[in-house]
Amino acid sequence: MTATEADTNLSVGQRATLLEVVDLSTTFRTERGMVHAVDGVTFTLDRGRTLGIVGESGSGKTVLSRSIMGLLSGKNVIRTGSVKYEGTEIIGYSAKQMSNVWGAEMSMVFQDPMTSLNPVMKIGKQITESLRRHLGVDKDEADKTAIALLKSVGIPAPEQRLGEYPHQLSGGMRQRVTISIALACGPKILFADEPTTALDVTVQAQILDLLDEQQRERHMAMILVTHDLGVVRTRADEIIVMYGGKVVEQAPTSTLFASMKMPYTEALLRSIPRLDMPSHTRLDAIPGRPPNLISPPAGCNFAARCRYVQPRCLEERPPLVAAADPGHFYRCFFPVGTPEGDAALQANISAGTAVAAPATRSSTTSEES
Ligand SMILES: Nc1ncnc2c1ncn2[C@@H]1O[C@H](COP(=O)(O)OP(=O)(O)OP(=O)(O)O)[C@@H](O)[C@H]1O
Numbered sequence: 001m002t003a004t005e006a007d008t009n010l011s012v013g014q015r016a017t018l019l020e021v022v023d024l025s026t027t028f029r030t031e032r033g034m035v036h037a038v039d040g041v042t043f044t045l046d047r048g049r050t051l052g053i054v055g056e057s058g059s060g061k062t063v064l065s066r067s068i069m070g071l072l073s074g075k076n077v078i079r080t081g082s083v084k085y086e087g088t089e090i091i092g093y094s095a096k097q098m099s100n101v102w103g104a105e106m107s108m109v110f111q112d113p114m115t116s117l118n119p120v121m122k123i124g125k126q127i128t129e130s131l132r133r134h135l136g137v138d139k140d141e142a143d144k145t146a147i148a149l150l151k152s153v154g155i156p157a158p159e160q161r162l163g164e165y166p167h168q169l170s171g172g173m174r175q176r177v178t179i180s181i182a183l184a185c186g187p188k189i190l191f192a193d194e195p196t197t198a199l200d201v202t203v204q205a206q207i208l209d210l211l212d213e214q215q216r217e218r219h220m221a222m223i224l225v226t227h228d229l230g231v232v233r234t235r236a237d238e239i240i241v242m243y244g245g246k247v248v249e250q251a252p253t254s255t256l257f258a259s260m261k262m263p264y265t266e267a268l269l270r271s272i273p274r275l276d277m278p279s280h281t282r283l284d285a286i287p288g289r290p291p292n293l294i295s296p297p298a299g300c301n302f303a304a305r306c307r308y309v310q311p312r313c314l315e316e317r318p319p320l321v322a323a324a325d326p327g328h329f330y331r332c333f334f335p336v337g338t339p340e341g342d343a344a345l346q347a348n349i350s351a352g353t354a355v356a357a358p359a360t361r362s363s364t365t366s367e368e369s
């Protein structure tokens with residue numbers, strides 16, 4: 001019996017795996033051509049665990065999250081693969097079927113609290129509406145729950161806040177409100193899509209700590225989407241690194257940081273500020289642009305920007321392969337920290353081409369201008 005079959009024989013209550021995503025792809029039909037925004041993503045998420053999804057802007061993080069949640073619809077969206085929630089396939093679910101899943105089973109906190117809150121509706125109503133719809137509670141009960149929720153997310157004088165509008169709150173307080181709405185119906189998975197990028201640096205850590213705390217208390221699973229490897233380093237159990245719609249590296253967090261294999265992951269790591277760096281240290285932004293998703297390059301998607309690049313990388317697409325450690329996968333012919341990788345990097349350094357591939361040097365983007 002395979003692990004998956006054994007799992008199917010467990011009752012839903014016992015099942016450790018909450019979400020199973022297999023070979024999920026999401027393509028948009030556009031006037032310019034087919035945009036392959038998410039390409040063949042596979043992972044599982046167990047109850048109470050945190051998965052970090054990391055990558056630069058445009059790598060497919062939001063499309064992946066929204067595709068799993070069934071929030072992308074219309075005839076221009078093509079989804080293939082499988083998304084199982086508690087063992088049930090939900091990829092073919094209609095919006096009506098998904099509406100029983102949203103809020104109560106899976107919910108989402110977005111990047112900008114201002115766009116997810118209704119500016120002309122009082123905060124109290126925005127929280128209680130969802131409670132009343134999903135949990136069928138009366139107004140008094142919903143108000144009481146809303147006050148308790150606001151309190152639990154650290155909003156002072158919650159009774160008073162119920163009657164206020166979003167613009168009366170600071171950015172950090174607004175994001176606390178959106179988190180309380182996302183938590184209102186006790187979801188088993190919370191998708192947090194760059195939940196702090198619109199906030200001040202000092203508030204960012206508070207919001208991430210709040211998410212951690214709520215997650216632990218509720219034994220909720222979380223998918224934390226960010227462009228910052230530093231954010232998921234201490235908060236995620238497992239990390240998926242995306243590039244050009246594909247998973248390029250995937251591993252338990254400690255394995256990833258102990259033995260990362262993908263030059264792109266290494267480049268991302270070099271691009272985050274560290275506390276021990278003097279302020280104004282120039283960070284290594286990754287030169288060049290992400291790949292074209294309509295007509296991707298013939299070889300590795302990252303080849304044009306890679307310090308390790310070799311002729312093979314331009315011709316052949318590297319498959320996702322397993323590393324020595326369990327659960328660690330990567331997509332590279334010249335992995336970081338291996339004899340082949342070291343030789344490739346040394347050769348490029350000697351040739352003076354290791355900063356960026358020569359082909360992209362003249363077309364680098366704003367990072368250098
Ligand atoms: N509705 C759509 N139609 C066509 N292309 C789309 C659509 N939505 C997203 N895309 C494209 O899919 C790719 C992935 O976008 P996505 O928003 O998932 O990136 P991201 O990793 O979340 O980036 P960011 O960090 O900026 O939020 C981008 O190239 C984007 O332009």
Ligand SMILES: [Mg+2]
Nearest residue numbers: 061062063193
């Ligand atoms: Mg996004």
